[in-house]
Amino acid sequence: MKIAWKEMKKSKAKFLILGSIIFLVSLLTFIISGLANGLSQDNAALIKDLPTGEFYLNKDANQTYNLSKIDEGMQKQILIDYPNATAFSVQMGFVNDAEDKQHSIAFVTSTESQLFPTVKEGEIILDSSLKEEGLEVGDVLTNNQFSGEFVVTGFVDQQKYSHAPVAFINMTNYQEIYRVMEMQAIFIPGKETPTLSALDSFSNKEFLNAIPSYSAEQMSLNMIVWFLVIISGMLFAIFFYMMNVQKIGLYGILKAIGMKTMSLFKMIWYQMMIITLISLALSIALSQVFSFVAPEGMPFHLTMETVLPLSAVFIIVGFIGATISGFQIKKIEPLQAIQQGEM
């Protein structure tokens, strides 16, 4: 594919322009995906980091977890039938520290389980982001619905719910604060999960989307990401289309001397691949730099698990765009070009 490479070298400006646009679009895409990821982590790490499994809510709850109340007898039976199941509840709330400063948190409590930390009565385990608000192990916290006091016994990393840091407390304390005996949800980890007739069941993804703001946030950001991907595909299509129009004469001659149409397609694909790979390499590198220099407090989380599939999509979309532009090459008659007689 020397001819493809030579053409790029000879018309550097054109290809550089396309390359830099693709670079900018893909960089923007990576940054927005990083943001989407970061926000989803910030919004729901508590749920996101649970293993694959099934969530169950009360049927009357209308698919809203904080309206859900699981009957105590039923819960007991389920926990016996499925030993690794756990019942849990989440409610937004506040704690006050010794200086009476209020901290917004999400109270979480659960039955004994590997999935959530076990907390004794009067103790509290906090998400480590609260350290930045000055809280330390041994601090005493209060809540105006709660007669006793909480002692901070530890911190856990990356436990967020609805953009608030999570506070794990004991079930008895939780029941006192919120004056409910029932738990909101049951989670059973594993791929093969039962259908429980009295309860609605949700996959991890469905449960995440039931968190208020989660799907709204993710949907709008993901929409931007997909628009950018489509735009980059269209850029390839338009750019190569315009280049092909300029080269109709050349393609005609190459066909006349016996070149296969497939070789002309390969030429376009080769050029598209070179541009895409260089642009992606640069934007991946720069988006990683961005994750270090991103402003403090900006939730930005971009891993190769996001970048690599997105890059693959960019390549596929670029390929489709370039190929669509190539259909006109198929139609070029060698004779036309010769009779036009230029060069």
Place this chain on the structure above:
Amino acid sequence: MATFTIDEVKKTFSNGEIEEEILKGVNLKLKEGEITALVGPSGSGKSTILTIAAGLQRASGGEILFEGKDMTKMSQEEIRQIRATDFGFVFQSSHLVPFLTVEEQLQLMLDVAETKFNKKEQSKAIEEILELVDMNHRKDAYPSSLSGGERQRVAIARAIIHRPKVLFADEPTASLDTKRSKGVMELLQELTRTLNLTTLMVTHDEEMLPYADRIITMRDGYIVE
């Protein structure tokens, strides 16, 4: 011996409702090692018969026998293959690839013709051909830096580097002055002899006729001899 026989070839173009018969049954035999020159007034169908023979467009009727096979019955892909390996083309303008050097133009043609040369054989073949057309000193030049005559010589080199059997040349000297035209004709004559090419050339320049072995005159879609 005739390698190429054009037998009662007709061509009709339709412009909407009106059908116009441009070739009204052309018969022609081309011989190896000879230049056959097609002359005649403009619009008489010279380019049309040449491009049909060269497999660049289809005849409306008749037969074109190349090495005993009828090209009018071949698929598009079979014809492409013949164009790539057995035919060479020189046009009025050189139609070189603007972003390839002289040497690369020839490499490209060798690739298109799928010649089984290794690197060394390739550069040897290129050097030989450039020697023949006297362009070795410009092998790294791009078309834009060549004169019209030089470009045409490179186009001729490209047309024969893959050792085709038939060479088609449609007014190869039309864009050149008399002196350069004669140079190109001498070259075509020499190549036709030494490489035993079957050459079909269209020209309207009387001065080029002495270089032809046979002269065929066309008028209104017929051969009038």
